[in-house]
């Protein structure tokens with residue numbers, strides 16, 4: 001099959017590469033000329049384990065191509081995936097300007113029956129807007145071309161995106177057209193060899209499914225964080241509570257790790273967008289509002305701990321930060337708890353050494369340059385260098401090399417052997433016996 005993916009970001013690039021890997025011909029289109037020219041030379045704009053090999057192989061075999069020009073693909077493709085960003089607007093609602101710009105461009109170029117697929121996360125009712133935008137452009141051209149709009153939200157996780165795309169838990173396809181359904185079934189057949197994973201439903205149902213899934217996961221995280229905060233106050237070990245409730249099959253172990261809050265390009269914006277959708281319908285989405293508020297405050301977990309331990313003024317103190325990406329396995333720092341922490345530390349006069357196995361380049365690009373210029377923040381070349389004469393380690397992202405570190409080397413480097421563990425990576429008793437002062441999220445105090 002011949003398909004076009006518009007938007008070569010996390011979702012577009014992974015989807016395009018995986019569809020090509022299944023034998024399809026795929027063109028990935030992006031307005032970012034530098035990104036496309038890099039991709040043509042084999043440079044990936046994102047870090048995603050396993051993606052480079054798939055992109056390279058399919059490029060070599062000419063199944064995967066990159067371009068800035070959508071018009072060149074119109075005669076070949078009959079499925080157009082829209083995979084551009086839907087960032088939060090001023091009021092938190094999903095900003096559809098990129099999605100609708102692509103829809104209009106397709107409308108300006110469409111010549112034969114095609115399926116236009118919303119893969120971006122878009123609010124309920126967006127498919128109607130996409131259809132109207134395409135139709136408006138066809139009307140301007142005074143041509144009549146049959147087309148269908150389908151909702152096919154993406155559920156991949158950054159850091160495990162290839163596996164998630166190749167072996168998805170489910171493939172959600174929202175459509176009211178039998179013709180579009182048949183085409184989508186054919187496209188996804190390669191991913192359904194083991195068992196049927198596609199769930200067909202109405203377009204609006206599919207749009208809501210994506211928001212409901214992300215909001216449910218965010219709710220689990222905010223819920224366990226609330227329990228952890230209560231544990232902290234009542235001298236209860238949340239890790240025991242986590243194991244105790246996770247073993248209940250109705251609850252399960254996933255997404256109930258207490259920590260310093262969730263970040264990333266999806267959960268924060270999707271929960272906010274669903275709250276705004278509710279408001280548009282005069283509905284007060286109380287659970288979602290609490291999920292968002294709890295997360296906002298949870299990102300300040302370190303700040304509260306530092307307050308208690310060192311006081312409000314951190315002048316003259318220095319801290320080693322382990323982990324900058326919003327989660328392990330990615331270089332993405334969008335809405336990362338590390339950003340909240342660094343702003344707070346620097347505003348309070350502290351000096352910071354920081355290390356991340358993958359997100360250093362992103363940090364250099366995204367963090368304010370004055371932090372570096374003023375010497376308040378320095379990125380180090382390894383995790384131990386980030387502990388040189390610091391007053392405490394702040395563990396923000398649970399990368400694997402942080403799990404079982406060289407405690408002896410840490411003690412030697414640090415001025416004070418204090419650990420604030422924002423992801424509960426260490427056993428408090430063990431780490432305290434090793435001579436560290438230790439603070440975890442919802443762990444029993446010493």
Ligand SMILES: NC(=O)c1ccc[n+]([C@@H]2O[C@H](COP(=O)([O-])OP(=O)(O)OC[C@H]3O[C@@H](n4cnc5c(N)ncnc54)[C@H](O)[C@@H]3O)[C@@H](O)[C@H]2O)c1
Nearest residue numbers: 007008009010011030031032083084085086098120121154
């Ligand atoms: N990142 C994830 O893990 C993830 C997972 C599931 C769903 N989503 C959703 O998928 C969508 C895309 O997310 P992302 O993280 O891939 O975004 P991204 O910012 O990484 O990529 C978006 C790309 O679209 C390009 N673009 C913008 N306007 C364009 C246009 N008119 N024509 C061509 N290209 C254009 C941008 O240059 C950029 O490269 C969002 O709606 C997001 O919520 C993301």
